[in-house]
Amino acid sequence: MPLKFGIEFVPNVPYWKLTAYAMIAEKQGFNNLWVTDHFGNRNVYVTLATAAMFTNKITFGTGVTNPWMVNPVITAQAIATLNELAPGRVVLGMGAGDKTTLEAVGVEMGKPLAAVKEAIEIFRKLTAGENVAYQGEVFKTAGAKFNFKIKNKIPVYVGAQGPKMLEMAGKIGDGVLVNASHPSDIGFAVKMAGEGMKQVGKKPEEVDIAAYTSFSINEDAKKATKAALPVVAFIVAGSAPPVLEKHGINPGKADEIRAALKTSNFPAALGAVTPDMINAFSICGTPETCIAKIAELKKIGIGQFVCGSPIGPNVKQAIDLIGTKIIPAFKE
Amino acid sequence: MDYAKLVEMVPQEQWGILSERLIGVILGAKNDKIPNSVANTILMDMKNGTASSKKGVTNLLEVAAFLDVENTIIALGELKMLNVAAEIIQS
Numbered sequence: 001m002p003l004k005f006g007i008e009f010v011p012n013v014p015y016w017k018l019t020a021y022a023m024i025a026e027k028q029g030f031n032n033l034w035v036t037d038h039f040g041n042r043n044v045y046v047t048l049a050t051a052a053m054f055t056n057k058i059t060f061g062t063g064v065t066n067p068w069m070v071n072p073v074i075t076a077q078a079i080a081t082l083n084e085l086a087p088g089r090v091v092l093g094m095g096a097g098d099k100t101t102l103e104a105v106g107v108e109m110g111k112p113l114a115a116v117k118e119a120i121e122i123f124r125k126l127t128a129g130e131n132v133a134y135q136g137e138v139f140k141t142a143g144a145k146f147n148f149k150i151k152n153k154i155p156v157y158v159g160a161q162g163p164k165m166l167e168m169a170g171k172i173g174d175g176v177l178v179n180a181s182h183p184s185d186i187g188f189a190v191k192m193a194g195e196g197m198k199q200v201g202k203k204p205e206e207v208d209i210a211a212y213t214s215f216s217i218n219e220d221a222k223k224a225t226k227a228a229l230p231v232v233a234f235i236v237a238g239s240a241p242p243v244l245e246k247h248g249i250n251p252g253k254a255d256e257i258r259a260a261l262k263t264s265n266f267p268a269a270l271g272a273v274t275p276d277m278i279n280a281f282s283i284c285g286t287p288e289t290c291i292a293k294i295a296e297l298k299k300i301g302i303g304q305f306v307c308g309s310p311i312g313p314n315v316k317q318a319i320d321l322i323g324t325k326i327i328p329a330f331k332e
Numbered sequence: 333m334d335y336a337k338l339v340e341m342v343p344q345e346q347w348g349i350l351s352e353r354l355i356g357v358i359l360g361a362k363n364d365k366i367p368n369s370v371a372n373t374i375l376m377d378m379k380n381g382t383a384s385s386k387k388g389v390t391n392l393l394e395v396a397a398f399l400d401v402e403n404t405i406i407a408l409g410e411l412k413m414l415n416v417a418a419e420i421i422q423s
Binding site for chain 1: 355356359360364366368371372374375378379
């Protein structure tokens with residue numbers, strides 16, 4: 001199977017810019033468009049609706065939403081309505097959410113595994129037209145039903161990083177969005193998701209494992225790397241010591257970056273990012289470098305490669321570069 | 333500035349490449365404050381394949397010059413459309 005290519009956009013730019021990027025990505029041969037969901041940015045569903053109206057074939061979805069901020073019934077309603085705008089082109093991306101983000105709005109993140117599993121079950125039942133009386137550990141419904149019909153099954157991708165979530169993603173997901181860039185992390189994810197798939201008798205081709213990477217491309221390697229620095233700095237600052245140690249990164253260095261970011265001292269934060277960190281948490285460089293790294297991930301077993309933020313120092317140029325040099329290299 | 337007249341100075345076979353470059357300038361501009369109606373026209377032109385029509389390129393040139401005149405002139409220079417760049421500089 002040819003490798004699929006996805007692209008992530010953050011709606012921190014006006015709707016028309018993101019929509020234009022989506023159109024360009026579709027034209028350049030991307031298969032999937034993922035839009036992040038964070039309350040500080042534009043609303044993910046409104047953004048996706050606009051992108052849906054201006055594209056024809058790209059598949060799109062939340063990359064990712066969580067079960068906490070919005071009741072799963074309303075998430076299902078939003079995705080189902082999008083599916084009416086673009087039938088068969090919509091997927092749900094659902095993960096556990098980010099603790100810091102949830103705390104900022106006073107939402108407690110309890111039982112992430114159960115919450116994600118239950119939210120997906122409710123989503124599937126509702127979009128299948130069922131009257132849902134659901135008694136879960138986290139969510140309860142007493143007869144929720146849509147007054148409209150959804151003609152097709154909407155795939156669900158589970159955002160996962162830890163072993164338990166990855167295993168569950170393999171079990172219940174139509175796809176897995178692995179928030180990682182390094183081959184060792186992707187290898188671990190493929191293995192864990194595979195364990196889950198085995199438990200329910202799924203074949204590898206039944207679950208689309210996507211490497212949701214931090215990606216930056218430019219003909220000039222230095223420019224590509226420079227653009228990746230802020231994203232890598234934030235990833236390092238948010239990573240637990242075992243994750244850093246696994247990649248040979250001194251947690252003390254991460255503390256340094258975290259402290260600099262807390263005081264908005266960006267030059268210090270970016271200056272503390274080392275080549276090891278860039279290598280562990282991003283894929284960046286020239287088209288040739290990126291092709292080699294993506295090929296390595298494909299060999300491990302991914303079905304989709306997602307070019308996540310920052311994509312490149314110049315987003316349009318980066319999309320064009322991926323479309324002309326990267327995607328053709330993986331067409332079988 | 334009559335942007336339609338400027339577009340007429342460009343050979344029609346180059347409208348496509350000019351349109352592509354201007355879209356790049358517009359998307360890369362730090363200033364993104366344009367009226368919704370103008371933004372929607374650009375999106376509609378991109379969707380309908382009319383971004384490289386005379387009307388489409390005229391709109392793109394005007395928006396690009398408004399949002400980022402420096403990079404618009406650089407793009408025109410790189411495309412060897414120096415007469416158009418000169419008109420914008422003089423305006």
